[in-house]
């Protein structure tokens with residue numbers, strides 16, 4: 070397998086974490102090719118053949134290119150027969166997939182505005198109101214999850230699933246932005262359920278392999 074994508078991308082990190090959970094090692098089971106931002110590659114005609122969006126990650130396996138990070142995770146779990154990460158039962162699988170869709174369409178859709186605004190936009194061009202509003206909306210969403218995590222061990226089920234990978238990486242970024250830019254965003258109430266869960270999943274070896282300092 071070949072994975073295209075820079076390590077700093079949250080969506081590439083999802084794939085790296087998933088590969089680690091499946092016991093797959095870089096260099097042995099897959100090759101990673103830096104692409105995106107300063108690395109370029111993602112706008113070449115060859116790359117656009119793989120993903121017309123010109124975005125990372127892209128996973129090439131068995132002559133087929135896969136894009137959209139959450140879809141790549143489902144593909145990997147399915148092809149490796151891992152029914153703990155992605156349950157075989159349709160009802161249980163729906164529990165996992167709804168949190169994955171929520172991460173993509175709601176949590177990250179908002180937090181991305183704050184992330185790009187604070188880390189990729191020159192200070193003079195920042196829309197502070199939009200940055201703050203998006204962070205607060207992400208906080209509201211995380212508080213919904215916090216209520217769940219006060220009585221449930223993991224995001225979707227009582228065991229670790231793909232939903233934990235994708236939601237944890239977004240929650241990790243939410244806390245990182247709050248710590249790094251306290252003057253730019255509003256202080257938020259503690260979320261004991263999210264904190265407990267995030268500390269636990271960040272202790273997994275897959276997180277350390279995916280998110281390097």
Ligand SMILES: N[C@@H](CCC(=O)N[C@@H](CS)C(=O)NCC(=O)O)C(=O)O
Nearest residue numbers: 078079080105106124125126137138
């Ligand atoms: N919904 C897509 C989003 C992919 C995406 O936005 N990738 C970003 C990095 S996180 C990208 O390729 N940006 C251009 C670049 O890095 O040059 C996914 O989940 O895979």
